[in-house]
Amino acid sequence: MEGEGTAIRCDTFRAARSPGGPGDATAAMGSAQQSPDPLSPSSKAVSISIYDGPGAAGALPGRGAETPGPLQSEPILQWSDLSYEVGSVVGKGAGARTVLDQISGDLRAGEMVAIIGSSGAGKTTLLNALSGRIVGGKLSGAVLFRGARRDPGSFKRLTAYVQQDDIMHTRLTVLETLAYSSKLRLSDAEYTPEQKIERATEIMRRLRLEAAQNTQIGDANTRGVSGGERKRVSIGTELLTNPNILFLDEPTSGLDSNSSQVVVDLVKQVARDQRMSALMTIHQPSARIFNTFDRVIMLSQGRLVYFGPPVAAIDYFAGLGYRCPMHENPADYFIDLMTIDYTSEQALAESRARVASMAHTFAQHSHKRAELDAAAARLPIAAPAPGPDLDAAHAAAAPRNGWLFEYWTLQHREWVNVLRNMEYLVSQAFQSICMALIVGFMFFYLKHDAISVQNRLGVLYTIALNATFPVIMPALYGYLQERDIMLRERAAATYRVTAFYVAKFTTLLPIALVSGAVFITGVYFISHLVFDVGKFFIALGIYACLNVVAVGFTLMVGSGVKNIDVGFVAAPAIVTIWLLFGGLLANPASTTPVLRWLRWVNPVYFAFSALLQNELRGMAFECDTAVQCYRTGDQVIKVYSVGRFSIWGNALFLIMHAVAYFVAGYVLLRWKIKPRYIWI
Numbered sequence: 171m172e173g174e175g176t177a178i179r180c181d182t183f184r185a186a187r188s189p190g191g192p193g194d195a196t197a198a199m200g201s202a203q204q205s206p207d208p209l210s211p212s213s214k215a216v217s218i219s220i221y222d223g224p225g226a227a228g229a230l231p232g233r234g235a236e237t238p239g240p241l242q243s244e245p246i247l248q249w250s251d252l253s254y255e256v257g258s259v260v261g262k263g264a265g266a267r268t269v270l271d272q273i274s275g276d277l278r279a280g281e282m283v284a285i286i287g288s289s290g291a292g293k294t295t296l297l298n299a300l301s302g303r304i305v306g307g308k309l310s311g312a313v314l315f316r317g318a319r320r321d322p323g324s325f326k327r328l329t330a331y332v333q334q335d336d337i338m339h340t341r342l343t344v345l346e347t348l349a350y351s352s353k354l355r356l357s358d359a360e361y362t363p364e365q366k367i368e369r370a371t372e373i374m375r376r377l378r379l380e381a382a383q384n385t386q387i388g389d390a391n392t393r394g395v396s397g398g399e400r401k402r403v404s405i406g407t408e409l410l411t412n413p414n415i416l417f418l419d420e421p422t423s424g425l426d427s428n429s430s431q432v433v434v435d436l437v438k439q440v441a442r443d444q445r446m447s448a449l450m451t452i453h454q455p456s457a458r459i460f461n462t463f464d465r466v467i468m469l470s471q472g473r474l475v476y477f478g479p480p481v482a483a484i485d486y487f488a489g490l491g492y493r494c495p496m497h498e499n500p501a502d503y504f505i506d507l508m509t510i511d512y513t514s515e516q517a518l519a520e521s522r523a524r525v526a527s528m529a530h531t532f533a534q535h536s537h538k539r540a541e542l543d544a545a546a547a548r549l550p551i552a553a554p555a556p557g558p559d560l561d562a563a564h565a566a567a568a569p570r571n572g573w574l575f576e577y578w579t580l581q582h583r584e585w586v587n588v589l590r591n592m593e594y595l596v597s598q599a600f601q602s603i604c605m606a607l608i609v610g611f612m613f614f615y616l617k618h619d620a621i622s623v624q625n626r627l628g629v630l631y632t633i634a635l636n637a638t639f640p641v642i643m644p645a646l647y648g649y650l651q652e653r654d655i656m657l658r659e660r661a662a663a664t665y666r667v668t669a670f671y672v673a674k675f676t677t678l679l680p681i682a683l684v685s686g687a688v689f690i691t692g693v694y695f696i697s698h699l700v701f702d703v704g705k706f707f708i709a710l711g712i713y714a715c716l717n718v719v720a721v722g723f724t725l726m727v728g729s730g731v732k733n734i735d736v737g738f739v740a741a742p743a744i745v746t747i748w749l750l751f752g753g754l755l756a757n758p759a760s761t762t763p764v765l766r767w768l769r770w771v772n773p774v775y776f777a778f779s780a781l782l783q784n785e786l787r788g789m790a791f792e793c794d795t796a797v798q799c800y801r802t803g804d805q806v807i808k809v810y811s812v813g814r815f816s817i818w819g820n821a822l823f824l825i826m827h828a829v830a831y832f833v834a835g836y837v838l839l840r841w842k843i844k845p846r847y848i849w850i
C-alpha cells in the first residue's frame with residue numbers, strides 16, 4: 171500500500187523535481203561533497219525552495235487539494251533551550267544524565283508536528299516537557315504558551331494529552347464513553363445536556379466511529395472495539411473540549427499500518443477543521459505517515475538533529491552527505507542515521523560521532539533553520555485558532571460543573587460499568603452463597619453444649635473474616651484500575667477528586683453490603699446462632715460496620731500504593747495482622763505489651779468482640795459432668811477478654827476506623843498519588 175498514491179519514498183520524491191534544480195539530490199550531494207560545510211550559505215545542498223512555485227503542491231503529495239498560501243499563524247507554543255537532566259543509576263555510571271539537551275522550537279496553530287527518533291532518543295520526554303507532564307529530574311529552559319509563561323490550570327484546560335495506553339472503562343460502549351466524557355468535560359454554563367450529547371456524537375462521527383458506537387470498549391478478556399477504534403475513542407475524549415493543542419504519545423503504537431494511517435489522517439483532519447495544533451511522538455512511521463506531518467522534530471540522544479518539513483529533510487541530510495537510498499522509506503533512513511550502533515566499539519564511536527556532528531551542524535546553522543521555518547511557513551496550514559485570552563483561560567481553570575452533577579454522573583458511569591460486569595457480579599453472588607452454605611453447614615445447627623462454645627467462637631470469627639479478604643481484594647483491584655482512569659481525567663481537570671472518591675465509595679459499599687447480608691443471613695440460620703430478631707439485626711449491623719471499614723481500608727490502600735503489585739502485597743499483609751490479633755487465635759489480655767497497641771487499630775478485634783457479646787451474653791450451656799465447661803456465655807466473654815467495651819462501644823470504634831480510613835484515603839489520593847509535575 172505504501173508507495174502508492176500519496177506515499178513518498180526518497181526516490182519518488184527526487185523524481186518529482188528536475189535534475190540539477192535547486193532541490194536536486196545529485197546536485198545536493200555534489201555540493202555536500204565539495205563543501206566542507208554543507209550547510210554554508212554558498213552551498214546549494216540544502217535547498218528548501220522545492221516548495222515554491224506551481225509544482226510545489228504536486229511535490230507534496232496529499233496536499234494537492236489544498237491551496238498553498240502563506241501561514242497566517244503565530245506560534246502557539248514556543249520552547250527554547252529546553253534541557254532535562256535525571257539522576258543516573260547507582261554504581262559506575264552514577265551522576266546526572268542529560269535526556270534533553272537545549273532543544274528549541276515552536277508549534278503553530280493548525281499544524282501537525284511529529285517527534286521522531288530511535289528508542290530512548292527523548293521523544294516522550296520532550297512531549298511531556300512541552301505538555302507539562304514531567305515528574306522528577308531537573309527541567310530548564312523556557313516554554314511559552316501564546317507568548318506567555320504557562321499557567322498550569324488554564325494550560326491543562328486548553329490543551330489535551332492522549333496517553334499511549336488507552337485506559338478506559340471497558341464495559342462502556344464507544345458512544346457512552348464519549349457521552350460521559352462530554353458530560354463531565356463540557357461546562358453546564360456553556361452547553362445544555364442535549365448539546366453535550368450532540369458534541370459527543372459529532373466527535374464520534376468525525377472519527378468515523380459510528381459503526382462501532384454500540385460496541386463495548388472491551389479488554390484482554392472481553393472482545394471489544396479494534397485497536398485502531400480504541401485509539402480513536404481515546405483521542406475523541408480529548409477532542410471534546412476543542413483543545414488548542416493535542417499532545418499524543420505514540421498514537422500508532424500497536425496498530426497496523428492502515429489503522430496507523432487512519433489515526434494520523436484523522437488527527438490531521440480534525441487539527442485543520444478545529445484549528446488545533448497536534449504534537450505527537452511516533453515510532454517508525456511509514457513513508458506516507460511521515461509525509462503527512464507539517465513538520466518533524468528529529469531527536470537523537472536528546473539532541474535536536476532536524477526540525478522542519480519532512481520532505482525538506484531529504485535534501486537537508488543529502489547536504490550533510492547522507493543521501494537517502496532509492497526505494498527507502500525516508501523515516502526509516504533518518505531513524506537509522508540517528509541510532510547509536512552498539513554492535514562494536516568502532517560502530518559505537520562512529521555512530522556517536524555522526525549524531526554529535528548532525529546535532530552540532532543543526533544547532534550552528536540558525537540561518538538554515540530560519541529557511542526551514544520559512545519553508546514550513548509556506549505550507550498551507552489552517553488559520554490560527556481564536557484562542558481565549560489569558561484572563562479567560564484563568565477563569566476556565568474553575569470547576570466546569572457543580573459537585574453534585576459530577577458525583578451523579580460518575581456514580582451513574584460506575585454503576586453502568588459494574589452492572590455490565592457479569593463475571594464480577596456472578597462471582598460476588600457465588601462467593602457469598604457458597605461461603606454461607608460452607609460455613610453454615612460446617613457449624614451446622616449449634617446446640618447449647620460445651621462443644622458449641624468452640625463452634626460459636628469459630629463461626630463468629632469466620633463471619634468477621636468474611637468481611638475482610640473477600641471484600642477488600644476484588645474492590646482493591648477495581649479501585650486501582652479506576653484510579654488510573656481518574657488520574658488521566660484529572661490531568662485534564664475533568665472533575666473534582668472528592669466527587670470521584672465519594673462516587674467510588676458509594677458504589678463499592680452497596681455491593682459489599684448486599685453480598686455480606688446474603689452471607690450472614692445464610693450462616694445465621696443454617697448454623698442456628700441465637701434465634702432472636704434483635705440479636706440478628708445487631709449482628710447484621712456489626713457486620714455492616716465492618717464492611718464499611720473494609721471499603722474505607724480498600725480506598726486508603728488503593729490511594730496510597732503506587733501500583734497494583736504493591737497493593738496486593740500490602741493489603742493482605744495488614745489484614746493477616748488483623749486476623750492474628752483479632753481475639754480468637756491469641757487472648758488479647760496475654761498479648762506481649764510491645765504489640766498490645768495493635769488491638770486499637772484492629773477492626774476485626776472490635777467486630778469479633780461485638781459479635782461475641784451479642785451472641786453469648788445471657789446464654790447458658792448444658793455442661794456434661796464428665797468435662798469441664800463454661801456454664802454461661804458471660805464466662806466465655808470474660809475468659810476470652812472481649813468484654814472490655816460494650817457492643818455499642820465496639821461499633822463506635824468500627825465507625826471511627828471507617829472514618830479514619832476514608833479520610834486518610836482521600837488525603838493520600840489528593841497529595842500522594844497526584845503526580846508532581848514540573849512547570850517552567
Ligand SMILES: Nc1ncnc2c1ncn2[C@@H]1O[C@H](COP(=O)(O)OP(=O)(O)OP(=O)(O)O)[C@@H](O)[C@H]1O
Nearest residue numbers: 256269287288289290291292293294295296306307
Ligand atoms: N525520570 C527519568 N529517570 C531516569 N531516566 C529517564 C527519565 N526520564 C527519561 N529517562 C531516560 O531518558 C531516555 C529517553 O526517554 P524517553 O522515554 O523520552 O525516550 P523515547 O524516545 O520516548 O523512547 P521510546 O521510543 O523507546 O519510548 C531513556 O533512556 C529513559 O530511560
